[in-house]
Amino acid sequence: MTKIKSVCVYCGSSSRVDQVYKDAAVELGKTIAGQKWDVVYGGGRVGLMGLVADSALAAGSKVVGIIPRHIQAREIEHTDLTELHIVDSMHIRKQMMVDRADAFVILAGGLGTLDEFFELLTWKQLGLHDKPVVMVNINGYWTKMVEAIRFIANEKFMRDEDLGMFQVVNTVAEVPSALNSAPHERFDPSTKWI
Ligand code: AMP
DSSP, X not given: OOOOOEEEEEOOOOSSSOHHHHHHHHHHHHHHHHTTOEEEEOOBOSHHHHHHHXXXXXXXXXXXXXXXXXXXXXXXXXXXXXXXXXXXXXXXXHHHHHHHOSEEEEOSOOHHHHHHXXXXXXXXXXXXXXXXXXXXXXXXXXXXXXXXXXXXXXXXXXXXXXXXXXXXXXXGGGHHHHHHHOOOOOOOGGXXXX
16 A cells, blocks of 8 residues: 555635635645645635645645646636646646545535546546545535435446445544545456446
């Protein structure tokens, strides 16, 4: 199992959300820094993304941001990061975020966060990576989505075993132990329906 050095955080870019999500973002930055892990994220200073970055930086983490040029204006890049990469496309951003991290944390977020979460799972299902994925279910935010994924397995559009591709925790405090104990199993796509 690879020792975790760097954790990629996916979370919302909206600043209009309830304080409970903002508090979780600040706590997550601190918690990652407390483990001496680096943070990789989307590079913006808006919403939960900015809060995670600020709190990790304040607590001594290295923070690496990766932002596509065409959304730089909308998400407003964070200018105080340890490293900021301005890249040419969303695809390059997503690939770099996956390559630079040893593990992934999904906090509350919108469609962009969902897209990133599902891409992580589909890539894992195809055997393209075997890195731990932990979803933080603050305020029950992801409960309905987790139920929907279980229903997909129940209806046999995915394998029950693949439900183990991600773990769900209810608090930020549980993130380090969940990441450290996550199984590293490389999925063999050739066995998918056998
Ligand atoms: P959101 O969860 O929608 O607030 O977005 C969180 C992050 O996901 C932001 O950095 C967005 O730029 C990014 N994002 C939005 N749409 C997509 C997409 N289709 N693919 C990948 N990332 C996205």
